[in-house]
Amino acid sequence: MASKRYAAVGARCVACGCCVKVCPLSAIQVWRGVAAQVDRDRCVGCGKCQQECPAGVITLQEREAQV
Amino acid sequence: MNRKKHWYDYLWIVTPIYLGLGFFNILFAWLGMIFFCLPLLISIFGGGKLYCNRYCDRGQFLSLLGGRLKLSRNRPTPRWMGSPWFRYGFLIFFFIMFFQMLFTTYLVGAGARDLGQFVKLFWTFRLPWHWAYHGTLFAPWVAQFAFGFYSIMLTSTLIGLIVMVLFKPRSWCVFCPMGTMTQAICTLRAGKPPVDEGCPGCRR
Numbered sequence: 001m002a003s004k005r006y007a008a009v010g011a012r013c014v015a016c017g018c019c020v021k022v023c024p025l026s027a028i029q030v031w032r033g034v035a036a037q038v039d040r041d042r043c044v045g046c047g048k049c050q051q052e053c054p055a056g057v058i059t060l061q062e063r064e065a066q067v
Numbered sequence: 068m069n070r071k072k073h074w075y076d077y078l079w080i081v082t083p084i085y086l087g088l089g090f091f092n093i094l095f096a097w098l099g100m101i102f103f104c105l106p107l108l109i110s111i112f113g114g115g116k117l118y119c120n121r122y123c124d125r126g127q128f129l130s131l132l133g134g135r136l137k138l139s140r141n142r143p144t145p146r147w148m149g150s151p152w153f154r155y156g157f158l159i160f161f162f163i164m165f166f167q168m169l170f171t172t173y174l175v176g177a178g179a180r181d182l183g184q185f186v187k188l189f190w191t192f193r194l195p196w197h198w199a200y201h202g203t204l205f206a207p208w209v210a211q212f213a214f215g216f217y218s219i220m221l222t223s224t225l226i227g228l229i230v231m232v233l234f235k236p237r238s239w240c241v242f243c244p245m246g247t248m249t250q251a252i253c254t255l256r257a258g259k260p261p262v263d264e265g266c267p268g269c270r271r
Binding site: 008012015016033054 | 119149238247256265266
């Protein structure tokens, strides 16, 4: 079952890759050097990337209830 | 989580070695051209920000000091530091200072100015560094460039250390001129990433 939260990357991502290194599930990758992207299916919303992000652009979002 | 260590995870050692070598012989500052050219070449030839993500010695050094050695307060980086205005403004400022350094090198090469055996910290303060120049086979402009380039590298490392202590370990990465430049190159090459419609908090 998917977790209740997932990480979302805001528009000011600097693509430094800090989040990629700390993600325990390898759910984040840097898309063509432009910005980080989160695989929402894999993300469990642990928040490690949010703590690490120097630009402060990662937020944890609530998942909509699955029907 | 115990991630498998790779050889490039130890590149942080390059930063203290580089700064240390420049303390004894300023001509080693020329090695810094690698840190200048490599990220640009990687992004120009389609490698994205692999340099920042994997090989940046300074980023790793700041992570080590601020993260593992806990020398960082770990407070949020001020939002204005991540704004495009500040990032591109700092990049332009950096370029102006870089070209001023090149012009000084040209003046020394043309014989219009004597070699300045000092390091300029924060583009303002002259720090004596004459012991690192031993009068070499090379022309004076070679040493002048080395003094100028080392000044840039030392100043930017110090700025990185200051923001590391005040904010997050890698706060420097938010406005690092090389990072801004390589991201701009990558955006020109690839465009903006596709918008995730199902994610309200994601980039728009």
